[in-house]
Amino acid sequence: MKAIRSAGTALPIILAAALGLSSAALAQGDQPTLLGQYGDWGAYSATPGSKKVCFALSKPKSSKTEPAGRKRDQAYLFISTRPAENVRNEVSLIIGYPIKPSSDATAEIGPTKFAMYTQNDGAWIKNVAEEARFIDAMRKGADLTIKGTSRLGTQSTDQFSLKGLGQALDRAEQECK
DSSP states (O other), X not given: OHHHHHTGGGHHHHHHHHHTOOGGGSOGGGOOEEEEEETTEEEEEEOGGGOOEEEEEEOOSEEEEESTTOOOOOOEEXXXXXXXXXXXXXEEEEOSSOBOTTOEEEEEETTEEEEEEEETTEEEESSGXXXXXXXXXXXXXXXXXXXXXXXXXXXXXXXXXXXXXHHHHHHHHHHTO
């Protein structure tokens, strides 16, 4: 995945955000390791604070904002497994801007929609009980569209390809058994 590889220096910051840590909390030796590239998804592992973390990561194939041309950082979608915390296949999004307080984002795979709660520049599945159904829909789907609203009222729509997601998740899961 050229785009993720080219953002390699940003990976520790992205990893920290996905794990809810400050980027300073990740030591130099905690750089994520690419386990494999599968279509539009990469499988990674890291060991921040001596606790192994494995995750699949992708960035949107397309992003648009309303009004057009609004500045924002790169969006990334993660599915992480943290065995030490008994967390498996947690979906999270870094949306690239501070999200409007008390607003939800939506994730759509075909006609199926999932609500995502937001905080700062992140979004997670609102109903944790739906996470397994969400992962299953992602494995079977072709595209995932996530919509959100910034603190300044900018509407964003990010479309992620799901090509290679199943293999990336399987590889990450194998690494974090």
